[in-house]
Amino acid sequence: MVQYMNARLDATFSALADTTRRGILEQLGHGSASVTDLAAKFRMTLTGIKKHVVVLEQAGLVTTEKVGRVRTCSLGLRRLEEEAGWIERYRQLWEARFDALDKLVEELKCREKADGRKKRT
């Protein structure tokens, strides 16, 4: 499970680790756009922009649909929400663990104090 999530998170985060790709996501946040629109907007060649779109698509951050000769790109946000959810679940697990550890350590502290008193008397 962790291995699987690691691979997915890697794909997401490396997809996000590029200014142009973050720009594309921001642009798509305002509405879907064709590959041609994006190329014009980012002043890139079609081939160049397609490469970025493929990386985003593989990471599940963008979905594309080809109708006739036009490929339209849209945000695939669900995936990003899943990643955020994963981090939150991870935090909750550790929070619960640490709360339990807190109680246990408190108990050990009391026990140690009691033992200390016994030794002195």
Next chain:
Amino acid sequence: MDGRRGPEPARAKDGATVERKSDRELVITRSFDAPAHLVYKAWTTPDLFRRWWAPKSAGVPLFSCDMDVRAGGGYRVAFGHDAASAHAFFGKYIDVIPNVRLAWTNEEGENGAGMEGGMPEQFAQLDGLLVTLQASA
């Protein structure tokens, strides 16, 4: 409090903090209002470890727990209700300094990627004990 320190570290009451350190690292930090040797003991004694590692909210109890706490020593923790349904996590300790530092890897498979966790080296300067976990791929 001696005033030389900067902002106070987050205390136990404040809960754990989670920081995205880089694209591939998540750092969870929590401090404990207790002497370091007790937290170390709770982390390295199987009978104590199983009392907190699988909190009730995780929904699955700790089925078994074996630890060979020394640098290079292995551990194996299994969650589940019985041997048949148990799911094991395992790895090895990479840095063990009693009451000072404990770092381990979580292999959980053949690739050996996973987590490192432990007590950071500067813990002795803190009033409580700080535990930092660093998950990296």
